[in-house]
Amino acid sequence: xxxxxxxxxxxxxxxxxxxxxxxxxxxxxxxxxxxxxxxxxxxxxxxxxxxxxxxxxxxxxxxxxxxxxxxxxxxxxxxxxxxxxxxxxxxxxxxxxxxxxxxxxxxxxxxxxxxxxxxxxxxxxxxxxxxxxxxxxxxxxxxxxxxxxxxxxxxxxxxxxxxxxxxxxxxxxxxxxxxxxxxxxxxxxxxxxxxxxxxxxxxxxxxxxxxxxxxxxxxxxxxxxxxxxxxxxxx
Amino acid sequence: xxxxxxxxxxxxxxxxxxxxxxxxxxxxxxxxxxxxxxxxxxxxxxxxxxxxxxxxxxxxxxxxxxxxxxxxxxxxxxxxxxxxxxxxxxxxxxxxxxxxxxxxxxxxxxxxxxxxxxxxxxxxxxxxxxxxxxxxxxxxxxxxxxxxxxxxxxxxxxxxxxxxxxxxxxxxxxxxxxxxxxxxxxxxxxxxxxxxxxxxxxxxxxxxxxxxxxxxxxxxxxxxxxxxxxxxxxxxxxxxxxxxxxxxxxxxxxxxxxxxxxxxxxxxxxxxxxxxxxxxxxxxxxxxxxxxxxxxxxxxxxxxxxxxxxxxxxxxxxxxxxxxxxxxxxxxxxxxxxxxxxxxxxxxxxxxxxxxxxxxxxxxxxxxxxxxxxxxxxxxxxxxxxxxxxxxxxxxxxxxxxxxxxxxxxxxxxxxxxxxxxxxxxxxxxxxxxxxxxxxxxxxxxxxxxxxxxxxxxxxxxxxxxxxxxxxxxxxxxxxxxxxxxxxxxxxx
Numbered sequence: 001x002x003x004x005x006x007x008x009x010x011x012x013x014x015x016x017x018x019x020x021x022x023x024x025x026x027x028x029x030x031x032x033x034x035x036x037x038x039x040x041x042x043x044x045x046x047x048x049x050x051x052x053x054x055x056x057x058x059x060x061x062x063x064x065x066x067x068x069x070x071x072x073x074x075x076x077x078x079x080x081x082x083x084x085x086x087x088x089x090x091x092x093x094x095x096x097x098x099x100x101x102x103x104x105x106x107x108x109x110x111x112x113x114x115x116x117x118x119x120x121x122x123x124x125x126x127x128x129x130x131x132x133x134x135x136x137x138x139x140x141x142x143x144x145x146x147x148x149x150x151x152x153x154x155x156x157x158x159x160x161x162x163x164x165x166x167x168x169x170x171x172x173x174x175x176x177x178x179x180x181x182x183x184x185x186x187x188x189x190x191x192x193x194x195x196x197x198x199x200x201x202x203x204x205x206x207x208x209x210x211x212x213x214x215x216x217x218x219x220x221x222x223x224x225x226x227x228x229x230x231x232x233x234x235x
Numbered sequence: 236x237x238x239x240x241x242x243x244x245x246x247x248x249x250x251x252x253x254x255x256x257x258x259x260x261x262x263x264x265x266x267x268x269x270x271x272x273x274x275x276x277x278x279x280x281x282x283x284x285x286x287x288x289x290x291x292x293x294x295x296x297x298x299x300x301x302x303x304x305x306x307x308x309x310x311x312x313x314x315x316x317x318x319x320x321x322x323x324x325x326x327x328x329x330x331x332x333x334x335x336x337x338x339x340x341x342x343x344x345x346x347x348x349x350x351x352x353x354x355x356x357x358x359x360x361x362x363x364x365x366x367x368x369x370x371x372x373x374x375x376x377x378x379x380x381x382x383x384x385x386x387x388x389x390x391x392x393x394x395x396x397x398x399x400x401x402x403x404x405x406x407x408x409x410x411x412x413x414x415x416x417x418x419x420x421x422x423x424x425x426x427x428x429x430x431x432x433x434x435x436x437x438x439x440x441x442x443x444x445x446x447x448x449x450x451x452x453x454x455x456x457x458x459x460x461x462x463x464x465x466x467x468x469x470x471x472x473x474x475x476x477x478x479x480x481x482x483x484x485x486x487x488x489x490x491x492x493x494x495x496x497x498x499x500x501x502x503x504x505x506x507x508x509x510x511x512x513x514x515x516x517x518x519x520x521x522x523x524x525x526x527x528x529x530x531x532x533x534x535x536x537x538x539x540x541x542x543x544x545x546x547x548x549x550x551x552x553x554x555x556x557x558x559x560x561x562x563x564x565x566x567x568x569x570x571x572x573x574x575x576x577x578x579x580x581x582x583x584x585x586x587x588x589x590x591x592x593x594x595x596x597x598x599x600x601x602x603x604x605x606x607x608x609x610x611x612x613x614x615x616x617x618x619x620x621x622x623x624x625x626x627x628x629x630x631x632x633x634x635x636x637x638x639x640x641x642x643x644x645x646x647x648x649x650x651x652x653x654x655x656x657x658x659x660x661x662x663x664x665x666x667x668x669x670x671x672x673x674x675x676x677x678x679x680x681x682x683x684x685x686x687x688x689x690x691x692x693x694x695x696x697x698x699x700x701x702x703x704x705x706x707x708x709x710x711x712x713x714x715x716x717x718x719x720x721x722x723x724x725x726x727x728x
Contacts, residue, residue: 017521023528061517087520091616109523109552111545112531198575205577205608216582216600223584226572226616 008032008054008123014044014070015059015085024057027112028119041065048074055123058102060086060093068100075101081122085110091226098180098227105178105227121176137172139233140219142211144172151211163188164207167200171221171231180228204229243285244292251277251293259304267319270305271297271326278330282337290334298327349470356384357477370489371403377482378404385471387461392447393422394455394486403455403486422456443467445475449483454490457482505566516559523548523555557688561672564695571614571699575723578602578609578643578650585622585641592630601642609643611650613720617696621704624689625654625716632676633658633713649702649719657713666706670694693718 011032015021016039025035036051038044041062048056056074060067071082084097087108094105104118135147143152149165151158160168166188171179179187185200208215222230254277258270274297282290302312306319314320363376374392382390394401400422425444443465447455457479459465467475526548533541563569582600589598602609622641629639637657644651661669661676668674672691690704697704702720709715 017525019525020521020528023525023532026532027528061521087517087524108520109527109548112528201574201576201580202608202610205579208579208583209604209608214600215604216579216602217586218583222587223580225584225588225619 010034010036010051010053011055011057011119012036012038012044012047012051012053013057014038014041014062015057016040016061016063017059020059020085023112024115027116028057031116031119031123039063041067041070044070045073048078048080052078053080054126055081055083055119057083057085057119060084060097068097071097071100071102081126083115083119083122094227095180095182098178099182103177118176125174125176137175137233140213142220144168146173153211158210160207160210163203164210167203167207168211168221171229172233175231175233178224178228178230182228184228243281243289247277247281247285247289247293250280251296255300255304262305262309265305267301267305267322270301271322274301274326275330275333279333279337282334283341286341287334287338290337291331294327294330294334297330298323301326353470353474353477356380356474357481360478360481370485370492373485374403374482374489377478377485381457381459381475381478384474385459385465385467387459387465389458389460391458391460392455392482392486393458394489395423395447395453396490400456403489422458425456445479447479447483447486449480449487454483454486505568509563509566509568512559512562516555519555520552523552554688557692560692561688561695564692564699569617569696569699571617571696573612573614573700575610575612576615576618578611578652581613581615581618581622582641582643582652584615584619585626588619588623589626589630592627596630596635596639598626599638599640601640603644609645609650610723611720612723613700613702614696617700618718618720621693621696621718622652622654624693625718628689628716629654629656629658629714632656637713645722646719648722648724650722652718652720653715654718655709655713655715657709657711660708660712660714661706669706670704 008031011028011034013021013024013028013035015024015037021037021039025037028035032054036047036053038047041064044056044058044062047053058067058070062070067084067086071084074080074082081103082101083104083106084102085106085108086093086097094107097105103122106115106118135145137144137146141153142158143150145151146169149169151160151165151168167184170184170187181200188200204221205215208218208221212218212220220231220233222232224230251274254273258265258273262270274293278290278293278297281293299312302314302319302323303310306322307315314323360377360380363373378390378392382388390404391402392404394403400419422444425446442461443459445457445459446453447457457475459475527545530541530545530548533544560569579602582602586598586600626639626641633639633656640653640655642653642655665676669676670690673687674690675687694704697718697720700720702718705717705719707715707717
């Protein structure tokens with residue numbers, strides 16, 4: 001079930017609820033040599049600074065400070081992956097956290113199996129320095145050549161518009177990571193005004209029609225409802 | 236009082252006597268005209284300080300004195316020359332006219348002063364009403380001002396809301412027992428009178444009622460009572476009318492304030508309810524996570540019941556979310572975010588969300604990919620909930636082998652998403668009821684997994700976005716649920 005190649009040095013769980021901490025310990029136990037725990041945001045920030053964990057699991061309902069503040073504070077001096085646990089189920093909150101620098105977001109009640117899978121994906125991604133990302137990404141029968149800006153299915157080249165290419169590239173170089181509509185828009189259009197952000201979704205649909213085997217059941221470019229999009233690479 | 240009125244007479248009498256004595260002593264050297272001018276000065280002074288009676292009395296005294304002391308022959312009242320008559324009559328006329336003019340001017344000045352006082356008093360009162368923390372305090376202030384200004388024992392202000400008369404001001408403790416208190420029926424009859432004058436009780440009666448009107452409505456009644464008959468002069472009536480208008484405004488303010496307070500209380504209650512629901516839902520989610528985690532651990536160890544525990548935890552989680560949303564939908568506080576979205580994106584997300592429930596079943600998606608993408612203007616998350624609910628129902632309530640179809644097409648200004656199944660369909664009698672909260676099809680197993688709220692929520696969510704959700708029987712057997720959402724006319728760039 002676990003992939004032995006992913007073994008982190010230390011993971012930090014910032015969560016005030018003891019039963020949840022225990023559940024997370026059991027789910028994440030074989031992913032890291034050491035599991036650190038902090039029941040408050042303040043202790044969590046201190047442990048992140050002193051122990052330098054490979055990943056932080058952050059609960060939003062902390063007794064001492066709002067989770068989004070903890071996220072922002074850690075982001076000012078660390079790029080450690082942060083997975084947020086929330087009980088509030090609001091998409092605006094999710095967007096706010098992702099924009100604040102969180103890497104992933106899980107809503108309670110969640111499945112610990114799925115949660116462990118997401119943590120593993122984040123760890124794997126974090127272990128790859130940006131320059132080590134393969135120049136050709138292969139998934140679902142597609143070959144995406146990041147260097148030569150080419151996409152093909154088998155021997156068939158696929159023609160993308162510049163906008164579609166930029167969207168695909170942005171998603172693929174952040175595999176497994178949900179990018180908010182805002183983050184995607186900023187990455188693709190930069191500060192250029194004039195192209196309405198609302199048409200991002202139409203561009204995504206057109207992109208899927210070209211690259212997905214069944215555009216109505218996309219596998220590579222996955223919708224995170226109300227939040228944004230994510231590239232899901234197998235393996 | 237009498238002393239202060241007598242003083243000018245005494246003073247100006249003495250001045251007159253002294254002037255006469257001095258002029259008399261030197262009458263051989265002074266001319267008649269000099270005496271005449273001196274008397275005019277005394278008359279002017281007397282008129283100013285003692286008013287018209289003193290002025291006229293001094294005029295008469297001066298007339299006689301000139302004739303007696305200063306016209307030849309001296310010390311008689313005979314007038315020898317016709318020209319002397321002319322002098323005397325000129326003096327008389329000048330003195331009388333001067334006295335008259337002075338008196339009029341004094342009266343005018345006094346009136347102006349009184350008016351200025353009234354204006355200042357009303358201005359102060361207006362400021363008091365505006366600055367009084369509560370409108371009730373302002374009314375008490377107005378009642379007290381009327382009571383003291385008009386010197387009556389009691390001034391009461393009643394509010395009238397079209398049905399009920401309500402006393403707003405209490406009489407001061409030192410006012411004594413009220414000799415004449417109007418009964419409620421009388422006040423009501425009075426408040427319902429439509430005549431514009433708004434006065435009852437004639438001058439001289441021990442009670443006066445005044446209607447309190449503002450902005451064309453009777454807002455209350457003002458009632459003055461006293462042991463003595465109440466007599467109001469024109470100025471006092473004017474004063475009372477102005478204050479009555481202020482009182483009407485203050486009553487209106489109490490009413491608006493009460494309405495605002497009521498609205499605020501309602502909002503507060505609504506907010507509280509929402510907070511309670513949100514925190515209940517929050518508090519339930521955390522233990523549900525623990526239960527699910529324990530169930531998953533159990534499943535890993537091979538516990539046969541673990542899966543059932545997890546399923547029930549999920550069901551409980553859905554029920555909590557549904558209850559919260561139904562309550563928000565009823566309260567009209569569920570936000571919808573209408574944005575440009577494509578139909579395919581929504582269909583793909585719905586199928587993906589159902590993946591866990593599908594197991595070995597399939598959903599046929601029917602989308603024409605040769606046409607440009609269908610674009611609508613809807614809330615992605617809420618529309619996804621609707622479609623997921625429809626697909627979930629189709630999976631739950633139809634036999635395992637029967638196919639399920641999900642199709643999208645454009646119909647004029649709307650996008651029509653249809654979820655069609657080959658299940659038993661819904662009996663005609665039940666078709667209207669399926670969209671009611673807590674509806675369950677008769678004979679459905681109790682643990683089928685739904686909360687009974689899904690379709691009620693789905694329809695409200697569709698309507699909230701300017702769409703519809705309808706059921707039709709499917710030709711050849713089965714059900715079709717059609718979700719219609721507004722299409723977006725703008726073509727893709």
